[in-house]
Amino acid sequence: xxxxxxxxxxxxxxxxxxxxxxxxxxxxxxxxxxxxxxxxxxxxxxxxxxxxxxxxxxxxxxxxxxxxxxxxxxxxxxxxxxxxxxxxxxxxxxxxxxxxxxxxxxxxxxxxxxxxxxxxxxxxxxxxxxxxxxxxxxxxxxxxxxxxxxxxxxxxxxxxxxxxxxxxxxxxxxxxxxxxxxxxxxxxxxxxxxxxxxxxxxxxxxxxxxxxxxxxxxxxxxxxxxxxxxxxxxxxxxxxxxxxxxxxxxxxxxxxxxxx
Numbered sequence: 001x002x003x004x005x006x007x008x009x010x011x012x013x014x015x016x017x018x019x020x021x022x023x024x025x026x027x028x029x030x031x032x033x034x035x036x037x038x039x040x041x042x043x044x045x046x047x048x049x050x051x052x053x054x055x056x057x058x059x060x061x062x063x064x065x066x067x068x069x070x071x072x073x074x075x076x077x078x079x080x081x082x083x084x085x086x087x088x089x090x091x092x093x094x095x096x097x098x099x100x101x102x103x104x105x106x107x108x109x110x111x112x113x114x115x116x117x118x119x120x121x122x123x124x125x126x127x128x129x130x131x132x133x134x135x136x137x138x139x140x141x142x143x144x145x146x147x148x149x150x151x152x153x154x155x156x157x158x159x160x161x162x163x164x165x166x167x168x169x170x171x172x173x174x175x176x177x178x179x180x181x182x183x184x185x186x187x188x189x190x191x192x193x194x195x196x197x198x199x200x201x202x203x204x205x206x207x208x209x210x211x212x213x214x215x216x217x218x219x220x221x222x223x224x225x226x227x228x229x230x231x232x233x234x235x236x237x238x239x240x241x242x243x244x245x246x247x248x249x250x251x252x253x254x255x256x257x258x259x260x
Contacts, residue, residue, distance in 0.1 A: 009109070009117060012083070013132065015064055016107050019087075020121040020128060022060060023053045023105040027090060027123040032099045045093050050074050053089035053105065061085050071237070073211045084110040084237070088211040092160075092188030101125060102190040108214035113236040118215035120193045129193040131218030139197050146225040146247035149201035152176060152254055155247075156200040157183040158191040164207045169242070173204055176258040192216045192245060196223035201247045202255055206230075208241040220245050226252035230259050 030049035037045050054074045061070055062078075069080030072087040085107070090096050092103035101124030109117035116133040129144060131137040137144040149155050157180040165173055177183040180202070187194070189212075194200050196219050213227075217235055220227040226249050228234060230242040244259065246252035 007111060007116065009132065011064070012109055012117060015060065016109060016117050016119055017130075019057045019060055019107050020105055020119050022056050023089060023121065024123040026053045026056065027096070027103070027105065031096065031101075031124060035097075037097055045097060046074065047090070047093065047097060049096065050089045050093060054087055057085075057087050057089065057107070071210060073209070082111070086110060086115075086211050086214045086237075088189075088215070091212060092190070095186075095188055100186075102187050104189040104193075106189055106211060106215040108211075108217070110214065110237070115214045115217040115235070118218035120189050120196075120215055120219055122190055122193070127193065129196055129219045131196075131215075131220070131222040133218055133222075135222055137196055137219050137222030139193070144196045144219070144223040145198055146196060146220075146223045147198040147201050149247045150250040150254075152179045152202070152251070152258065153181065155180045155202045155251060157181075157202045157204065158187055158195070158200045159183075159185060159203065159205050160188050160191070161185060164205055166206070169206045172259050176204070176255060179258070189216070192220060195225060195245055195247060196220055198247070202251060203243070203245040204255065204259070206242045208243055210237050210239070213239070213241075213243050216243075216245065224248070228252070228256075230256070232256050 069084040070078040088106035096103040105121045107119040118131040120129040157177045227245040
């Protein structure tokens with residue numbers, strides 16, 4: 001979709017911001033509290049906060065756009081047409097339940113397969129990144145801009161955890177990241193926001209689901225970066241969960257070659 005063909009998303013943007021605003025107090029009401037932790041079929045943890053946030057976001061979407069589809073981490077798919085809201089109520093539940101404040105709420109809106117809106121909201125710090133197709137990304141109210149890093153040798157490389165890689169993926173990541181200026185572990189969705197604001201240069205992950213990465217696409221692209229799968233393909237609902245985000249196209253191309 002060309003920028004000139006971008007849809008008018010005034011109402012959708014207002015709702016996306018409202019969703020993020022609604023999620024914050026729910027998350028913070030449970031953060032660093034004693035709460036029950038359930039283990040889902042995929043062995044990932046879930047809490048009352050995850051479910052309560054997604055329930056409220058779904059309620060707000062359905063009240064304003066009842067014909068839109070919804071894909072959420074906790075409650076699956078609600079059918080619709082035209083637009084799809086993709087929701088991760090708490091990205092980084094393991095951080096959330098261990099008192100680490102780098103968890104976030106992720107909200108994406110897709111028109112067909114194209115992510116046209118994305119929000120990365122960090123309730124514990126009050127930080128928010130907003131991306132909209134064809135427009136500059138914002139960090140709170142300021143324009144977000146990636147760094148000018150163009151090579152792995154000078155890059156600050158981040159990933160959430162070694163545990164997210166399989167053996168082959170870890171070998172590729174390990175070789176690449178040891179060539180970098182330095183590498184850091186941890187951060188969940190927060191590291192993508194930091195990349196959009198120029199504080200790290202390269203994020204490489206695998207094993208992600210659509211609700212983990214689709215909100216990142218407008219945020220990273222609108223900040224001047226590149227984001228794709230490990231083969232350089234655009235990310236969509238049916239991507240394989242291998243994600244690379246880079247501050248510049250030159251760094252992105254070099255990292256793709258290193259991962260091949």
